[in-house]
Amino acid sequence: MGITSKKEFEKNDFPVLDSYEGGSIILTQLDALVNWARSNSVWPLTFGTRCCAIEFMAVGASRHDMARFGYEVARATPRQADMIIISGSINYKMAPVLKRLYDQIADPKYVIAMGACAVSGGPFYYNSYSIVKGADHVIPVDIYVPGCPPRPEALLYAFLQLQKKIKREKNFKKQLKK
Amino acid sequence: MAEFSEKYIITDEIKADEYLVNIGPQHPSTHGVLRLLTRLEGEIVHNVEPHIGYIHSGIEKMTEALSYPQIVHLTDRMDYLSAHMNNEAVCLCVENALQVEVPERVKYIRTIFDELQRLASHQLWWCASGMDLGALTAFFYGLRDREDILDIFEETCGARLTLNYSVPGGVMFDIHPNFQKSVKAFITKFRKKLPEYDKLLTDNIIFQNRTKGVGVLSKEDAIAFGVTGPTGRASGFSCDVRKHHPYSAYPYIKFDEKLGTDGDSFMRWKVRMDEMWESMNIIEQLIDNIPEGDFAVKMKGVIKLPEGEFYQRVESARGEFGVYIVSDGKKNPYRVKFRSPGFSNLFTINHIAKGWKIADLVAIMATFDLVIPDIDR
Amino acid sequence: MKRGREIVGIVGKRKPDSVCKTSQRFDRMVNKKNKVKGNKDIGLSVTSRNKEVNLAQSETNQAMTNEQLIEQLTSANPDAVVKQGSQYPEITVAHDKLHAFMQNIKSDSSLAFDYLVCETGVDYPEFIQVVYHLESTSHRHFMVVKANTENRETATLDTVSDIWPTAEFHECEIYDLLGIRFNNHPNLRRYFLDDTWGHPLRKDFHDDIHVVER
Ligand code: SF4
Numbered sequence: 001m002g003i004t005s006k007k008e009f010e011k012n013d014f015p016v017l018d019s020y021e022g023g024s025i026i027l028t029q030l031d032a033l034v035n036w037a038r039s040n041s042v043w044p045l046t047f048g049t050r051c052c053a054i055e056f057m058a059v060g061a062s063r064h065d066m067a068r069f070g071y072e073v074a075r076a077t078p079r080q081a082d083m084i085i086i087s088g089s090i091n092y093k094m095a096p097v098l099k100r101l102y103d104q105i106a107d108p109k110y111v112i113a114m115g116a117c118a119v120s121g122g123p124f125y126y127n128s129y130s131i132v133k134g135a136d137h138v139i140p141v142d143i144y145v146p147g148c149p150p151r152p153e154a155l156l157y158a159f160l161q162l163q164k165k166i167k168r169e170k171n172f173k174k175q176l177k178k
Numbered sequence: 179m180a181e182f183s184e185k186y187i188i189t190d191e192i193k194a195d196e197y198l199v200n201i202g203p204q205h206p207s208t209h210g211v212l213r214l215l216t217r218l219e220g221e222i223v224h225n226v227e228p229h230i231g232y233i234h235s236g237i238e239k240m241t242e243a244l245s246y247p248q249i250v251h252l253t254d255r256m257d258y259l260s261a262h263m264n265n266e267a268v269c270l271c272v273e274n275a276l277q278v279e280v281p282e283r284v285k286y287i288r289t290i291f292d293e294l295q296r297l298a299s300h301q302l303w304w305c306a307s308g309m310d311l312g313a314l315t316a317f318f319y320g321l322r323d324r325e326d327i328l329d330i331f332e333e334t335c336g337a338r339l340t341l342n343y344s345v346p347g348g349v350m351f352d353i354h355p356n357f358q359k360s361v362k363a364f365i366t367k368f369r370k371k372l373p374e375y376d377k378l379l380t381d382n383i384i385f386q387n388r389t390k391g392v393g394v395l396s397k398e399d400a401i402a403f404g405v406t407g408p409t410g411r412a413s414g415f416s417c418d419v420r421k422h423h424p425y426s427a428y429p430y431i432k433f434d435e436k437l438g439t440d441g442d443s444f445m446r447w448k449v450r451m452d453e454m455w456e457s458m459n460i461i462e463q464l465i466d467n468i469p470e471g472d473f474a475v476k477m478k479g480v481i482k483l484p485e486g487e488f489y490q491r492v493e494s495a496r497g498e499f500g501v502y503i504v505s506d507g508k509k510n511p512y513r514v515k516f517r518s519p520g521f522s523n524l525f526t527i528n529h530i531a532k533g534w535k536i537a538d539l540v541a542i543m544a545t546f547d548l549v550i551p552d553i554d555r
Numbered sequence: 556m557k558r559g560r561e562i563v564g565i566v567g568k569r570k571p572d573s574v575c576k577t578s579q580r581f582d583r584m585v586n587k588k589n590k591v592k593g594n595k596d597i598g599l600s601v602t603s604r605n606k607e608v609n610l611a612q613s614e615t616n617q618a619m620t621n622e623q624l625i626e627q628l629t630s631a632n633p634d635a636v637v638k639q640g641s642q643y644p645e646i647t648v649a650h651d652k653l654h655a656f657m658q659n660i661k662s663d664s665s666l667a668f669d670y671l672v673c674e675t676g677v678d679y680p681e682f683i684q685v686v687y688h689l690e691s692t693s694h695r696h697f698m699v700v701k702a703n704t705e706n707r708e709t710a711t712l713d714t715v716s717d718i719w720p721t722a723e724f725h726e727c728e729i730y731d732l733l734g735i736r737f738n739n740h741p742n743l744r745r746y747f748l749d750d751t752w753g754h755p756l757r758k759d760f761h762d763d764i765h766v767v768e769r
Contacts, residue, residue: 046206047204048210049210049211049232049233049550049551050233050255050258050551051254051255051258051339051340051551053210054258054259054302054339055338055339057302057306057317057321058321058324058325058328061305061317061318061321061322062318062321062322062325063321063322063325076205076206088233088551089233089235091231091232091233091234091235092765093231093232093234093747093748093749094203094211094232094233097203097204097211097232101204123251123252123255124235124236124240125767126240126243126767126768126769127236127239127240127242127243127766127767127768127769128235128236128237128239128240128766129236129239129755129760129762129765129766130234130235130236130747130748130755130765131235131236133767148340149338149339149340151338229746230746230747231746231747231748234747234748236755238732238756239755239756239760243768243769274642399720401669401670401692402669402719402720402721403720403721404670404671404672404719404721415692416692417670417692422695486641486642487641487642487645487686487699488642489642489643489673489688489699491672498672500672500673500688502673502675502686502688504677512677513677513678513756515673515675517672517673517675517688521724521725521728522721522724525721525723525724529720554747
């Protein structure tokens with residue numbers, strides 16, 4: 001077996017070079033290995049403000065079961081979590097709290113804005129005096145999931161998109177260049 | 179058995195050996211973004227001050243710029259677990275003000291949806307409060323069975339959570355041809371499942387020891403604090419709006435108002451479990467008799483209420499939900515107030531949690547079944 | 556499961572025996588009823604006992620009609636204004652007589668309005684109105700009481716939180732959103748917003764920063 005083509009390399013993160021009895025040799029980049037590990041173990045924070053939180057719970061429960069994709073359990077403290085799912089609207093009283101929670105998460109951290117409220121203010125965009133018009137006014141958002149509330153499948157799709165995004169990250173190249 | 183330490187009840191000034199602990203706004207046991215400022219001595223709660231407003235969205239102000247059919251769709255964003263009851267309250271209020279009589283079919287459909295929604299809400303309460311008390315299995319059991327109800331909702335009106343099914347004058351679409359069949363299938367299934375719930379928690383000795391006698395709310399206090407719903411009924415306060423001011427199809431059916439005696443956490447739990455049986459009985463009485471006819475009456479394109487004030491109360495899954503509309507004859511209301519059950523229920527917490535341990539505070543919170551956007555609006 | 560309940564019998568000592576015994580008969584009744592319906596009765600006593608008592612009570616205490624209710628109220632308070640043709644009996648009380656009036660309708664046994672359903676405020680051009688929805692749990696009649704503040708600028712009213720404890724929290728909400736100060740209130744604070752905000756439910760509230768108007 002020779003070195004696989006570039007196309008094949010992109011398809012599988014880890015092309016198998018050769019197989020022996022008792023093991024095989026894998027050739028890959030350090031980036032790919034780290035991202036593979038990271039993207040398959042992203043633990044969300046239990047953070048829910050409004051109705052979307054119920055759909056988030058449904059995703060965590062038996063039928064939809066987000067643990068299939070490596071989003072194993074929701075942690076109650078930001079120090080053990082890797083990502084926030086902003087499920088519901090954020091108002092001006094809550095915004096500093098959200099910012100503090102985000103700051104407490106260890107890097108690398110990711111944010112999914114779930115539902116119209118977190119994306120843009122949703123049903124509370126017009127005439128509401130206390131809702132922040134989109135959670136991205138407070139913290140940076142990686143993935144936006146529209147819907148009021150989004151279906152569990154939509155959130156699962158967002159999880160997959162986030163994994164794709166994590167896999168594209170370059171952690172080491174930059175440092176080597178420097 | 180949790181111990182109630184009466185000698186520790188001291189209210190006013192902070193003593194040297196007291197300290198303040200802040201629970202929330204982001205805490206799993208507060209079921210949302212509620213903040214409880216507790217004053218403790220050791221583990222014993224001396225004072226709880228609820229701080230709300232972390233999800234206040236000014237719905238009452240927003241309604242002043244909206245027309246009545248639009249308001250209906252905002253209401254299920256308040257108490258999203260009893261979305262259909264909230265929708266129905268506004269619709270009934272508008273219909274009463276205009277003196278529109280809706281077809282019988284609509285009444286039956288609305289009532290069945292009410293009870294299905296109540297079942298779904300109590301299931302979610304069951305799994306969330308089981309989780310609060312340390313039983314993670316409850317979370318998976320409850321949400322597994324809840325999905326069946328959501329499927330029924332989805333079949334008929336396309337939404338799982340925020341239904342938007344009621345509109346002034348009727349319901350938005352007719353029920354799905356499979357509706358009756360799937361509701362009946364669900365009830366047969368759930369009648370077998372509910373004893374499982376009891377086996378897991380209600381009959382569980384650890385669970386009983388954590389809840390029995392904890393956080394007693396007397397009947398007089400329940401009335402004085404305006405505590406309604408299963409929480410108030412557990413204290414013996416007969417406050418079921420379905421019974422005392424029947425609306426929709428409730429006058430046609432027979433059902434028991436489940437009243438508790440001791441008003442402790444276990445009784446609040448028990449009343450909700452019994453209400454699930456009762457809801458299924460109600461649905462079974464109605465499901466075969468849905469009359470033929472229209473699913474809505476034709477309303478005017480622009481609905482204008484006559485000048486005046488209108489109040490409508492319905493029984494949501496958490497208690498008495500009220501809509502108060504002040505109209506000045508235009509197509510927008512002058513002022514709308516939503517009387518939410520959670521708001522009144524929440525503020526008894528200081529009254530009944532004093533003197534208990536902080537772990538009992540969680541048990542009390544769990545059996546109150548709070549939904550925070552319902553409190554904050 | 557039977558074993559579980561036996562153990563509870565030993566440990567669950569908090570429940571006085573007398574209660575269990577008196578409710579046994581009713582428990583049995585409920586059990587029978589439930590068995591017919593295919594229900595399974597579990598645990599202790601959610602009985603229909605209380606309900607029977609309550610029903611009996613409400614039957615003996617014949618509810619007054621709305622006309623009788625208004626007649627009794629106006630004879631006691633001649634300067635109160637009664638509105639005709641509204642959904643519920645509706646009475647407007649002068650702001651300085653409010654507290655005495657409320658005290659009276661709660662303690663009078665033929666009225667006995669012991670349950671404050673809802674308290675809210677409405678902003679009108681000249682005054683702010685506070686609306687009380689009251690119900691009597693023994694007679695089951697329902698009434699609306701209104702009180703106007705003197706003007707909009709220094710809007711004050713007496714608190715009723717010493718009569719109905721739930722009013723304490725409703726009044727905080729009204730203070731927050733409409734800016735009515737309640738005299739003698741034990742702990743008047745803003746629930747939803749902080750002091751940098753105006754009172755949003757007033758009609759002249761404008762906020763160009765936070766509100767996108769349509
Ligand atoms: S997007 Fe809709 S469902 Fe989600 S939190 Fe906002 S209002 Fe609720």
